[in-house]
Amino acid sequence: xxxxxIQEYYSAYIENDLPEGVRExxxxxxxxxxxxxREIKALKMSLRALMQVPAxxxxxxxxxxxxxxxxxxxxxxxxxxxxxxxxxxxPSRMTAPEPPRQPLEIRIKPVVETVEAAKPRGKGRGRAPAxxxxxxxxxxxxxxxxxxxxxxxxTREPGPQDAAGSTIVFRPLRLLLAGAALLLLGFGVxxxxxxxxxxPATVLARMGLEKQGEMWLPAEAAKEAAGGAVYxxxxxxxxxxxxxxxxxxxxxxxxxxxxxxxxxxxxxAGRLPYADGWATPAEIARSELRxxxxxxxxxxxxxxxxxxxxxxxxxxxxxxxxxxxxLVAKRMTEAGYVRREGQWLPAADATHLAAGxxxxxxxxxxxxxLVRERLVSAGYYQDGEVWVHxxxxxxxxxxxxxxxxxxxxxxxxxxxxxxxxxxGRWIPAEDEPKLRQGMIRAGGAWTTSDELVAARLRREGYIxxxxxxxxxxxVALREEGLIQDGDRWLRPEQLVSERMxxxxxxxxxxxxxxxxxxxxxxxxxxxxxxxxxxxxxxKPPKGKRATWRLSKAAAVLQVWDTTQEDGATxxxxxxxxxxxxxxxxxxxxxxxxxLALSRGLHAVTVQAVGLGNAGASAPSxxxxxxxxxxxxxxxxxxxxxxxxxxxxxxVE
Amino acid sequence: MDQERTxxxxxxxxxxxxxxxxxLLVERYYRRVVSFLSGFVGDPDRAQDLSQEAxxxxxxxxxxxxxxxxxxxxxxxxxxxxxxxxxxxxxxxxRRKEVEMSALQDHLAARDESPEQAAARAExxxxxxxALDELPVDTKQLLVMRDVEGMxxxxxxxxxxxxxxxxxxxINRARLAFKNAFLxxxxxxxxxxxxx
Numbered sequence: 001x002x003x004x005x006i007q008e009y010y011s012a013y014i015e016n017d018l019p020e021g022v023r024e025x026x027x028x029x030x031x032x033x034x035x036x037x038r039e040i041k042a043l044k045m046s047l048r049a050l051m052q053v054p055a056x057x058x059x060x061x062x063x064x065x066x067x068x069x070x071x072x073x074x075x076x077x078x079x080x081x082x083x084x085x086x087x088x089x090x091p092s093r094m095t096a097p098e099p100p101r102q103p104l105e106i107r108i109k110p111v112v113e114t115v116e117a118a119k120p121r122g123k124g125r126g127r128a129p130a131x132x133x134x135x136x137x138x139x140x141x142x143x144x145x146x147x148x149x150x151x152x153x154x155t156r157e158p159g160p161q162d163a164a165g166s167t168i169v170f171r172p173l174r175l176l177l178a179g180a181a182l183l184l185l186g187f188g189v190x191x192x193x194x195x196x197x198x199x200p201a202t203v204l205a206r207m208g209l210e211k212q213g214e215m216w217l218p219a220e221a222a223k224e225a226a227g228g229a230v231y232x233x234x235x236x237x238x239x240x241x242x243x244x245x246x247x248x249x250x251x252x253x254x255x256x257x258x259x260x261x262x263x264x265x266x267x268x269a270g271r272l273p274y275a276d277g278w279a280t281p282a283e284i285a286r287s288e289l290r291x292x293x294x295x296x297x298x299x300x301x302x303x304x305x306x307x308x309x310x311x312x313x314x315x316x317x318x319x320x321x322x323x324x325x326x327l328v329a330k331r332m333t334e335a336g337y338v339r340r341e342g343q344w345l346p347a348a349d350a351t352h353l354a355a356g357x358x359x360x361x362x363x364x365x366x367x368x369x370l371v372r373e374r375l376v377s378a379g380y381y382q383d384g385e386v387w388v389h390x391x392x393x394x395x396x397x398x399x400x401x402x403x404x405x406x407x408x409x410x411x412x413x414x415x416x417x418x419x420x421x422x423x424g425r426w427i428p429a430e431d432e433p434k435l436r437q438g439m440i441r442a443g444g445a446w447t448t449s450d451e452l453v454a455a456r457l458r459r460e461g462y463i464x465x466x467x468x469x470x471x472x473x474x475v476a477l478r479e480e481g482l483i484q485d486g487d488r489w490l491r492p493e494q495l496v497s498e499r500m501x502x503x504x505x506x507x508x509x510x511x512x513x514x515x516x517x518x519x520x521x522x523x524x525x526x527x528x529x530x531x532x533x534x535x536x537x538x539k540p541p542k543g544k545r546a547t548w549r550l551s552k553a554a555a556v557l558q559v560w561d562t563t564q565e566d567g568a569t570x571x572x573x574x575x576x577x578x579x580x581x582x583x584x585x586x587x588x589x590x591x592x593x594x595l596a597l598s599r600g601l602h603a604v605t606v607q608a609v610g611l612g613n614a615g616a617s618a619p620s621x622x623x624x625x626x627x628x629x630x631x632x633x634x635x636x637x638x639x640x641x642x643x644x645x646x647x648x649x650x651v652e
Numbered sequence: 653m654d655q656e657r658t659x660x661x662x663x664x665x666x667x668x669x670x671x672x673x674x675x676l677l678v679e680r681y682y683r684r685v686v687s688f689l690s691g692f693v694g695d696p697d698r699a700q701d702l703s704q705e706a707x708x709x710x711x712x713x714x715x716x717x718x719x720x721x722x723x724x725x726x727x728x729x730x731x732x733x734x735x736x737x738x739x740x741x742x743x744x745x746x747r748r749k750e751v752e753m754s755a756l757q758d759h760l761a762a763r764d765e766s767p768e769q770a771a772a773r774a775e776x777x778x779x780x781x782x783a784l785d786e787l788p789v790d791t792k793q794l795l796v797m798r799d800v801e802g803m804x805x806x807x808x809x810x811x812x813x814x815x816x817x818x819x820x821x822x823i824n825r826a827r828l829a830f831k832n833a834f835l836x837x838x839x840x841x842x843x844x845x846x847x848x
Contacts (some may be wrong), residue, residue: 007824007828008821008824009824010824010827010828011820011823011824011827012820012824039831042831042835043827043828043831046783046827046830046831046834046835047799047827047831049776049777049779049780049834050691050780050784050795050799050800050830050834051799051800051802052773052776052777052780053687053690053691053777053780053781053796053800054687054690054696054777055683055686055687055690055696056686056696056700058678058679058682058683062700062704063675063678065704066678066704066707066708066711067671067674067675069704069708069711070671070674070708070711073708073711073712073715074669074715078715078716081712081715081716082712083716084708084709084710084712084713084733085709085713085732085733
């Protein structure tokens with residue numbers, strides 16, 4: 001832009017009213033051009049001076065005069081009020097556009113006629129019709145003359161002809177000449193009449209009046225007036241005494257002037273007329289200052305808006321009040337900065353930041369690009385989503401290749417040596433078929449794992465018993481007929497003897513007898529504790545001893561009445577523990593009492609107590625009861641009342 | 653409450669004889685009109701007289717037609733009247749006489765300034781008036797409306813029935829012309845000061 005072009009933008013530049021792009025261009029130019037800078041500075045200075053033009057404060061006197069005039073207007077009918085806007089453009093009025101103005105036509109007619117100014121056609125607020133004027137006596141025809149507000153000019157087009165048909169065109173100069181001639185004629189006639197006859201003076205003198213200055217007065221009054229007297233309050237007085245007469249009472253003479261008494265008093269007190277009253281200059285000054293919107297702050301009078309602005313924390317810059325923040329914002333914005341998250345940044349930087357870039361030296365780059373640059377410069381390259389250090393990657397690759405080569409060499413050397421790699425280890429190639437068959441090498445020979453285990457168990461003294469391996473000693477003891485009781489191996493009769501002794505029985509004549517029972521029964525035979533069919537006290541033969549051998553961890557002993565008659569009662573012991581006392585037997589095995597038996601040899605002892613339903617009437621009858629192992633075999637005992645019988649039961 | 657009444661409302665009320673409404677209208681525009689006329693005719697005293705005439709005319713308009721056909725502010729109407737009065741005054745008076753320094757100082761006396769400061773300010777304002785007087789009437793009117801009275805560009809455009817762009821462009825030219833005239837007077841003043 002040149003200096004001349006910039007000049008067009010001076011005002012808008014000062015008022016900060018330029019579009020962004022233009023403002024930048026203008027600012028650039030001004031920064032570089034000292035001449036334009038000087039021009040801008042001078043323009044600002046001259047505008048500041050222009051703004052100092054004073055405006056007097058609105059006074060009560062001013063307003064009073066205005067109100068009087070308004071009252072005078074009110075006294076007139078509205079219709080008679082003149083249009084104050086006549087001849088003015090009034091853009092404030094929102095009316096329809098005016099039709100094109102018609103030129104005002106003035107027709108100049110012969111002497112006996114008048115010239116009239118017609119109202120403009122189509123204009124609502126026209127001027128008043130021109131007064132009738134005399135026209136020259138010459139026979140003239142009319143000519144249209146255009147009147148446009150303040151000027152009269154002939155229309156370009158010739159006007160229509162009058163009825164006579166003869167048209168003489170008058171120019172404005174001719175009009176003026178005609179008017180001047182008429183005026184001269186009037187003066188001439190008047191002067192002639194005055195000089196020849198002096199008609200008014202003659203008439204007044206004959207009425208007894210005398211001319212005194214410009215006035216006609218009665219003769220006596222004229223004499224007084226000629227002596228310098230004045231007529232006041234019905235009498236002729238000397239001028240000085242007339243003044244005193246008029247002034248005395250209400251007025252006081254101050255120097256050469258007569259002043260109203262009250263005014264004199266006020267003025268002596270140092271007061272001046274002010275706002276329909278009197279006030280000291282200081283009061284006037286204060287009132288006027290307040291009226292002008294000033295406020296006293298300390299010794300200074302300050303505009304109220306300035307005080308309010310200062311209270312609001314504003315500061316004044318270039319005749320404008322603004323907050324410090326707004327000023328900073330304005331200056332920063334002018335300097336091309338933008339505010340971002342509480343910080344002022346150059347506009348370009350803000351754009352980059354908004355795009356998520358970071359500054360590196362003089363450049364703006366995205367973080368990703370920066371990381372990429374740094375990694376590349378550090379010798380990394382991207383492999384998919386992973387950054388790999390080129391040298392380290394090469395070293396690792398070399399190492400892996402070397403390891404692969406070493407492994408391959410080892411593999412082939414092993415293969416060459418006749419080995420094969422099976423299940424994670426190298427074995428001679430000839431062993432591979434046996435291994436595939438599940439064989440293992442033990443002591444230089446190939447065998448199966450089962451054989452190996454059996455050999456080991458045999459070595460350790462075990463003997464296979466069916467599917468189980470048992471110690472050879474245990475097998476031999478069992479074959480000898482011993483049974484295991486805890487850690488001990490006993491013969492069955494040894495175990496019975498121990499148990500019976502523990503239960504308090506004693507053996508007499510091959511029978512086990514309880515001493516208490518023997519005495520309480522009064523000589524009755526002690527209950528026998530022998531197996532059915534076995535000789536008393538004899539060792540039961542192998543395979544027939546006791547009664548039952550059960551291959552169960554536990555068995556259930558059942559006792560019932562085989563005579564199908566309910567009601568017989570018994571006592572029952574298993575080993576030495578009394579399990580039933582006066583137990584009433586039931587007839588059916590399904591209703592029998594059930595007692596648990598653990599593994600081992602047990603002595604079951606039964607004593608008949610009552611005979612049931614038939615007991616009392618048939619004392620010879622016996623108690624017949626069945627004892628059995630559930631699901632196994634059973635035996636039947638027939639006891640007389642009070643008789644005890646025992647049986648062995650071996651649960652294995 | 654009265655401050656909230658629009659110009660049109662006040663004009664309507666004044667039109668039916670409400671003097672309070674008329675007083676409010678005068679108070680609203682007094683300073684603006686007087687400062688405008690003061691800059692326009694270059695004479696604060698005469699500006700006050702003319703402003704009174706302007707407000708009388710405004711009252712007559714109110715009486716005749718109220719706010720009929722107008723909307724918004726009365727500023728356009730008031731300044732149209734004032735500008736016409738100012739033009740008539742300049743036309744009637746011809747070349748402006750320089751304002752008496754003493755008269756200027758009277759107007760400036762209200763401010764809390766020392767006599768020296770008031771005199772310096774009066775001298776500067778005299779130069780402003782002189783520089784304004786060198787401008788063509790149209791140019792002066794625009795400049796005074798904008799920079800003395802402080803009217804908005806839109807208000808000026810509405811008052812003079814011109815386009816906004818035209819107004820801005822003319823005001824820019826008016827400012828440059830005023831600046832040149834004012835600087836010339838400033839330089840002359842400095843010259844006088846040196847030789848004195």
